Amino acid sequence: MKILKQFLLIFSLLVCSGTAFAQKQKTIEKALIKTNIYCNHCAKCETCGERFQKVLLREKGIQMVTVDEKEMTIEVVYNTKKTDLTKVKTAITKLGYDADDLEADVAAYEGLDNCCKK
Template sequence: MKNTFLKQSILLFFMLFAVASFGQEGKKNQKAVIKTSIHCDHCKECETCGSKFQTNMLRIKGVRMYELDEKNMTITVYYNTTKTDLKTIKTAISKLGYDADEVKADMVAYESLDNCCKKA
């Protein structure tokens, strides 16, 4: 009887451990909506800024995908928290010349944007 109880307890422990580990797996991927400043209506297609933005966003280690919403002036970023964090992503966006929430655009990068992408 004791042997059966011990085996059941050990089995239950491992099952709970497996469930807890599996639950943590889903938390590696995060979604963040970052407020930015986009001053033109064609940043996605802009020959200079758009391709530069796309290339550099996808170079950030851990960024899986992003969506640029020019109308709402937001960037939705899907990223792996084991490879990067939100601060790193916001700093990278700043280095592209755009604000990223509280992180202001790098002025040198901002000046290199096309005139249509700057404040009027």
């Protein structure tokens, strides 16, 4: 009888832990955000390229930023427990760039180098 109780206890713990594990949400997401990049060197540009890396990586939850000026996209890896996609896109607009359906902040856009504007 004692062995049966121990078996049932262990079995119950395994079932409960398996259920908890299955309910864990994915915390790291990757988003490909469409933008407008008008020069062929924005990712490497001293003012623009460094903004993507320095400023965006300071945003809470953003872990990695990759700019593809040919495809006009910004790939962002972020932690969903610390931020969400809307906040990531808003951070990009504050740099002066469009982010999918969000338009660039006007003042930030005016601060870009002329080669990076339309």
